[in-house]
Amino acid sequence: MKRIFLILGVLTAILLSYALYMALVIAPTERTMGNVQRIFYYHVPSAWTAFILFFVNFGASIFYLIKRNPAADIVALVSAEVGVVFCTVVLVTGPIWARPVWGIWWTWDMRLTSTLVLWLIYVSYLFLRRFSSSGETPLLAASLAVLGALCVPFVYFSIWFFRTQHPQPVMGGGGSIDPRMLHVLLINWLAFSCFAFLVCWSRYRLEKLQRDVDHAHVLQSLLAPRGSVR
Amino acid sequence: MSGNIRYLFAAYAVTWIIHITYLWTIVRRYARLKREIGELKKPDVRS
Numbered sequence: 001m002k003r004i005f006l007i008l009g010v011l012t013a014i015l016l017s018y019a020l021y022m023a024l025v026i027a028p029t030e031r032t033m034g035n036v037q038r039i040f041y042y043h044v045p046s047a048w049t050a051f052i053l054f055f056v057n058f059g060a061s062i063f064y065l066i067k068r069n070p071a072a073d074i075v076a077l078v079s080a081e082v083g084v085v086f087c088t089v090v091l092v093t094g095p096i097w098a099r100p101v102w103g104i105w106w107t108w109d110m111r112l113t114s115t116l117v118l119w120l121i122y123v124s125y126l127f128l129r130r131f132s133s134s135g136e137t138p139l140l141a142a143s144l145a146v147l148g149a150l151c152v153p154f155v156y157f158s159i160w161f162f163r164t165q166h167p168q169p170v171m172g173g174g175g176s177i178d179p180r181m182l183h184v185l186l187i188n189w190l191a192f193s194c195f196a197f198l199v200c201w202s203r204y205r206l207e208k209l210q211r212d213v214d215h216a217h218v219l220q221s222l223l224a225p226r227g228s229v230r
Numbered sequence: 231m232s233g234n235i236r237y238l239f240a241a242y243a244v245t246w247i248i249h250i251t252y253l254w255t256i257v258r259r260y261a262r263l264k265r266e267i268g269e270l271k272k273p274d275v276r277s
Contacts, residue, residue: 020242036234039241046245085252089245096241100234199253206259213266220270 005201012194019184019191027184039097045189046089047115049196051152053083054122058149061142070211073138076145077129078203080122082196087119102165110158111166118155121148 023041030037060076063069094112095105106112125144129137159166177185 034234035238038238042242042245082252085248089248092244092248093241096237096244100237195249199256203256206256206263209263209267210259213263213270216270 005198008194008198012191012198015187015191015194019188022184022187026180028178028180030181033101036097036100039093041184041188043090043093043097044185045192046086046093048189049192050083050086050090051156052193053079053086053196053200054118054149054152057083057122057145058152061145061149064138064142065146073142074204074207074211076138076142078200078207080125080129080145080148081203082200084119084122084126085199086192086196087115087122091115091119107165109164109166110162111155111164114151114155114158118148118151121151 019041023038027038027041029035056079057076060072060079064072064076094115098107099105121144125141125148128144129141132140134140158164159168
């Protein structure tokens with residue numbers, strides 16, 4: 001298993017380097033925005049990856065609510081955590097692109113605001129998981145995750161239903177893109193998806209190990225002779 | 231507009247800073263857990 005992880009890690013590193021090269025060198029320069037448009041090759045794949053991870057969190061939470069499966073609970077936690085990391089990238093790279101293009105860092109338009117709300121929902125989910133010690137925490141978190149997932153399609157389709165400053169979607173909607181740019185975008189998305197998968201894998205193993213250790217601590221304190229428990 | 235390369239650099243750099251910081255927290259948690267496992271494996275001298 002360790003060997004497979006290592007091989008996948010090396011392949012992902014190569015893919016990420018190739019995707020970076022494609023984004024900076026091969027992709028054509030956009031006529032009006034110039035080089036700043038290349039931020040799009042990190043911003044959009046990060047958003048797509050975050051959305052996929054939030055849907056994985058949704059699926060795992062539903063599964064946990066039905067079956068009370070601990071592995072599903074771990075998958076839900078891990079996908080939310082890595083999803084928040086990718087969503088943070090989206091919220092940071094967006095304003096860096098907006099400053100030179102729109103002249104402002106931020107505007108309270110529907111796409112930007114709903115993305116921020118989505119991020120806050122999942123951050124509150126992680127806070128709940130981190131600081132609540134109740135036995136019902138996974139159940140409460142799974143319910144919150146279901147609500148959070150309902151927000152994802154709203155964020156995606158907000159630029160269809162509301163007048164916003166945000167550019168139109170690349171896939172579907174009214175947006176159009178040069179095929180060479182689309183090619184670079186998809187390679188970056190593939191690279192970030194592989195990276196997200198590996199991070200989730202390693203975080204899953206860590207969480208599972210943490211739970212085993214916590215269980216061992218409980219057993220140790222139960223088996224310890226009276227008065228010797230610290 | 232095309233002279234705004236520093237924004238491009240900032241966006242790419244910030245992306246990797248965020249990812250590397252998160253990976254670093256995972257590595258730290260692994261190290262802490264390894265120490266805890268080591269403690270658990272030690273024979274309990276009190277009993």
